[in-house]
């Protein structure tokens with residue numbers, strides 16, 4: 001039993017991982033004014049959420065915005081951490097025009113700064129321009145998003161599936177895809193039939 | 196007791212009489228060449244079984260071959276996904292007859308805890324399995340027991356298909 005009158009023992013700084021994580025997030029924040037100056041019309045909606053800098057973009061603005069943050073010598077976001085997506089289908093406030101959120105996370109190695117871009121896409125037309133022209137490493141991350149969510153990337157050099165086999169027909173991380181699949185895993189010939 | 200004991204002129208000459216099947220079975224069961232189809236954690240346990248502490252060589256099955264054309268015992272050790280299943284089928288059909296299959300571990304036998312869209316729920320849906328080794332992963336002793344059961348099948352003490360998977364009522 002701990003004595004409620006006694007304060008909790010203070011952890012040595014090396015063990016205070018939660019505090020350290022919070023500090024790192026704060027260090028990674030980018031000045032909103034600087035971003036507004038550089039991106040102008042492209043970034044109307046800049047926020048700090050959970051201590052992280054987020055820019056809400058659209059299909060029309062995302063490619064240009066990525067190009068600027070990558071090429072601008074002052075911003076210098078020279079590394080693409082990841083491209084991923086979220087299917088919003090099961091959200092309470094779901095609306096078919098906001099079915100998918102595509103997320104680009106970029107990081108600046110020289111400045112130790114990080115930005116997340118979020119782009120909403122509609123259900124009937126989930127298309128977004130590729131980032132592979134700016135960040136070469138985007139190509140495979142986009143193939144994964146295409147494979148799992150069925151979001152297509154316009155101008156992508158080679159948009160094929162990367163995890164699931166080529167003959168597979170669905171996009172399994174969509175929320176309307178059942179967890180155990182639609183019988184694909186049971187559809188093979190027995191060895192005796194092949195012989 | 197062989198016929199040689201009844202013929203006094205043959206006694207003591209080192210002759211025995213037996214059946215060809217028995218001799219071939221005796222040779223086969225003591226020189227199994229396993230092909231490890233290792234796709235996950237169970238394969239690590241297979242390595243432990245094959246190496247010196249448990250020493251599968253005591254049962255003549257230490258010559259692990261990575262070519263299906265040289266092996267006669269396939270040990271499916273690990274998860275098999277939809278993308279891997281055509282590979283498993285092809286490798287199985289490349290093995291020369293006679294061939295036997297051990298399904299090692301919960302994943303290969305039933306899908307294990309991975310009841311998801313890409314995961315094959317038991318390789319025995321698609322290839323014939325002779326012995327199932329339960330466990331997650333099975334201990335090396337269990338796998339050795341599985342190999343001994345294969346030996347029983349080979350020398351005719353047990354029938355093929357005798358060691359079937361117990362069926363569980365789905366709820």
Ligand code: SF4
Pocket residue numbers: 235236237238272273274299300301302303307330331332333
């Ligand atoms: S049965 Fe257990 S140990 Fe074997 S492959 Fe599956 S999860 Fe891994």
